[in-house]
Amino acid sequence: MANALKGFLILLICLFINSSTSNAQVSLGVEGGFSLNHLFTKMIGYNSTKNVTKLGATTGLIIQYKLTDNTFIETTPGFVSKKYSFARTGLLKGAFLSFENNYLQLPVTLNFVFGNKLKFFLGPGIYTAYWLSGSEYGNIPDIFSASQQADDTSDTLTLVYFKKSHRFDPTLDNRWEFGVSASCGLRYPLNEKYKIGLSVKYYQALTSRYKVNTANTYTNYNGTGTACLSLIYSLN
Amino acid sequence: MVKKGMIFSVLVVFLLTLCCSCKKTTERFSIHKDPQNFTELFDSFWAEMNINYVYWDIDKTNWDAIHDQYKPKFDELDIHNSVDLKKSVSYFKEISKELIDGHYTILFSPEAISDFSVTPAIDRKRAESSFHEPYLxxxxxxxxxxxxxxxxxxxxxxxxxxxxxxxxxxxxxxxxxxxxxxxxxxxxxxxxxxxxxxxxxxxxxxxxxxxxxxxxxxxxxxxxxxxxxxxxxxxxxxTHDPINFGDTRYKAGNGRLQFTPWISAQTIPGLLKSNxxxxxxxxxxxxxxxxxxxxxxxxxxxxxxxxxxxxxxxxxGPLTDNIVYNAGQFDVGGFCKVYTSSATYRYIDKVIxxxxxxxxxxxxxxxxxxxxxxxxxxxxxxxxxxx
Incomplete structure (x- = not known):
């Protein structure tokens, strides 16, 4: 994987050097939309539990550097919320633990463009993200609420709601995330300067959300899809 | 150029996806549903304790050191030998002697050791100078x-x-x-x-x-x-009014130190007309x-x-079935049953x-x-x- 990333960076540099001799253009813009995150982990020790993908939000600045008529480099520094949830099933339905984690993310993608007026683009990328803040909330059965029913020998438990901010633990939490991305989308020129666009991107973390050691023996990787609308202004 | 670019990008995206799907999950300590020997049994016990024990943040037992120290000892035991089975009970006793969970108990299934149990809290009480048998x-x-x-x-x-x-x-x-x-x-x-x-x-x-x-x-x-x-x-x-008598905390994942926040523990409103x-x-x-x-x-x-x-x-610490909190009591492949708290309880003074x-x-x-x-x-x- 390290070699693939190295190759990608070398390719970007080569294209950048090549572009300096052509008519390079810089465009700026903004984008916003929603994110869908899933935590990829082995569900060992999670009985009657469903790993749920959760919807969040994303927003960012767009900086595009046109390399050739058919290629551009794009970076979209911004905010992405990466949420996930563990929902209990069966008799425990209604109980859940949800995690909302907010990241500052810096992706770099190399996009290949095709099409005439309506342009389509597609490309791979890499990204890094910093875990800014987080919160945990959920419905959990209150063990001391146990109440035995007249017609049953089992206890019923009342669900209690809780919410708290995540307190970072340097021994547990991996605040820096690195990974690869893939993006595709389309751009439509409103006039010579302005374009509107729609993009779909996928970010796959290659670093675990929790540090992996004997205390946390199972890796947890964020897999995040985003869909954004964008407005782009050409500086040239 | 357009065609080449498309082919290249599709190829790169495909390769990256492939790399991601092939990434390994780190699973150094496996849980064997049906352990065939003491090596698998100890691995399962150690990993189950890692996931299910609720006091790891305050317990003085160094669980990593336990693994390093006892793994080679269990490797040498034969699960079909009754002398080795008894030796394994003494190892379990040593391993758990400092665990703070007052409920902690291991009961064994194999006939040769079915009369044995591991009860560290009771053993510690017996060693105290103030120990006395219960008065009738x-x-x-x-x-x-x-x-x-x-x-x-x-x-x-x-x-x-x-x-x-x-x-x-x-x-x-x-x-x-x-x-x-x-x-x-x-x-x-x-x-x-x-x-x-x-x-x-x-x-x-x-x-x-x-x-x-x-x-x-x-x-x-x-x-x-x-x-x-x-x-x-x-x-x-x-009582009449509900009593707030402290807080409870539960496991929030399969990591040793993944917990929920403390959640207030309160009784239901009482039946009396006044307190x-x-x-x-x-x-x-x-x-x-x-x-x-x-x-x-x-x-x-x-x-x-x-x-x-x-x-x-x-x-x-209260006890209930493991499935409720994915923590607490567990079985090790039919070899032994471990009774341990499902949640941590602390009093209103925040002391456990x-x-x-x-x-x-x-x-x-x-x-x-x-x-x-x-x-x-x-x-x-x-x-x-x-x-």
């Missing part, structure tokens, strides 16, 4: 009760006999004692068990005739605890265990309540009394000499406080 208060305390007291028994679904007594002392103190908590189960049972009579008489006196009494004594000594539903059942008959102002003394000792401790602690939050006797056992035990307000130890001469100094102290 039922032999002495009836002498303090007025005529007409009631004693009842009930055999629980788990085949544990519970005895309870209620009556009066000097006509002006209401007395209640029980050896365990499955009171609601007894009341809900169709059969006519005599425990029902004791419970309804005590609750009826509290609800309807409390003005007759100068105080109440609830004796939770030698009380082994029991069903969690008795917490609300018992306390709702002694009791009558002095209430709860008698506790080293054998006030589990739910009995939690009930004593919950009562202690009330202004009219004092605890008299010895520090409680120190098994305050697991292993330490909850201290009484008035500490008083009974001497064997006094007890053998029919004197229960703790009960006498409770009577004096009320009078």
């Amino acid at each position: 208060f039922s032999m002495v305390d009836p002498h303090y009760l007025d005529e007409g007291y009631t004693t009842g028994n009930y055999l629980t679904n788990s085949k544990i006999e519970i005895t309870a007594t209620t009556g009066t002392i000097n006509k002006n103190i209401l007395f209640f004692s029980c050896s365990g908590f499955e009171l609601k189960e007894a009341v809900l049972k169709d059969n006519s068990n005599t425990l029902k009579t004791v419970i309804s008489r005590f609750f009826d006196e509290v609800e309807n005739n409390i003005s007759k009494y100068r105080g109440i004594i609830i004796d939770l000594r030698n009380n082994q605890g029991g069903g969690l539903s008795d917490l609300n059942y018992f306390l709702s008959h002694l 009791l102002s009558t002095p209430l003394i709860v008698l506790v000792d080293n054998y006030t265990i589990s739910l009995a401790e939690v009930i004593a602690m919950a009562l202690r939050t009330q202004k009219n309540v004092k605890l008299v006797g010895e520090t409680t056992f120190g098994a305050t 009394y697991e292993s330490k035990g909850f201290p009484p307000d008035i500490k008083l130890t009974i001497t064997p000499f006094d007890f053998n001469n029919g004197k229960d100094a703790q009960l006498e102290k409770a009577i004096n406080i009320i009078n």
Whole structure:
């Protein structure tokens, strides 16, 4: 994987050097939309539990550097919320633990463009993200609420709601995330300067959300899809 | 160029996706559902403890060092050899000797070791200089009760006999004692068990005739605890307002240190028309265990309540099926069953009394000499406080 990333960076540099001799253009813009995150982990020790993908939000600045008529480099520094949830099933339905984690993310993608007026683009990328803040909330059965029913020998438990901010633990939490991305989308020129666009991107973390050691023996990787609308202004 | 670019980007995206799907999850410690040897069995036990034990953030046991130290020892054992099976019990004893969970117990299934168990909290108690065997208060305390007291028994679904007594002392103190908590189960049972009579008489006196009494004594000594539903059942008959008696915390993932935040623990609103102002003394000792401790602690939050006797056992973490919290008690491939708390409980002062035990307000130890001469100094102290 390290070699693939190295190759990608070398390719970007080569294209950048090549572009300096052509008519390079810089465009700026903004984008916003929603994110869908899933935590990829082995569900060992999670009985009657469903790993749920959760919807969040994303927003960012767009900086595009046109390399050739058919290629551009794009970076979209911004905010992405990466949420996930563990929902209990069966008799425990209604109980859940949800995690909302907010990241500052810096992706770099190399996009290949095709099409005439309506342009389509597609490309791979890499990204890094910093875990800014987080919160945990959920419905959990209150063990001391146990109440035995007249017609049953089992206890019923009342669900209690809780919410708290995540307190970072340097021994547990991996605040820096690195990974690869893939993006595709389309751009439509409103006039010579302005374009509107729609993009779909996928970010796959290659670093675990929790540090992996004997205390946390199972890796947890964020897999995040985003869909954004964008407005782009050409500086040239 | 356009075509080449498209082919290139599709190829790169495909390769990156492939790399991601092939990434390894780190699984150094496996759980074997059906361990075939001691190597697999120890791996499973170690990993299950890693996931299910709820005190890792405060326990002094170095679980990583345990792995390094005992893995080679278990590797040498033969699971089909009875001498090695017995040796494994001694290893489990050594491994768990410092675990703070007062409920922690390992029971073994193989016939050669089915009579053995690992109970570190009891072993530690036995090693203390203040250790004493439980006193049989039922032999002495009836002498303090007025005529007409009631004693009842009930055999629980788990085949544990519970005895309870209620009556009066000097006509002006209401007395209640029980050896365990499955009171609601007894009341809900169709059969006519005599425990029902004791419970309804005590609750009826509290609800309807409390003005007759100068105080109440609830004796939770030698009380082994029991069903969690008795917490609300018992306390709702002694209170009006819900009691906030501390917090609970649960596991929030399969990492050793993944926990939920502390969540407030509160009883349901009580059945009395108002809170009791009558002095209430709860008698506790080293054998006030589990739910009995939690009930004593919950009562202690009330202004009219004092605890008299010895520090409680120190098994305050509640137990339920593993599936509820994905934590607590677990099986190791049919070889052994490990009983351990499902959640951590801390009192309103934010202290976790697991292993330490909850201290009484008035500490008083009974001497064997006094007890053998029919004197229960703790009960006498409770009577004096009320009078």
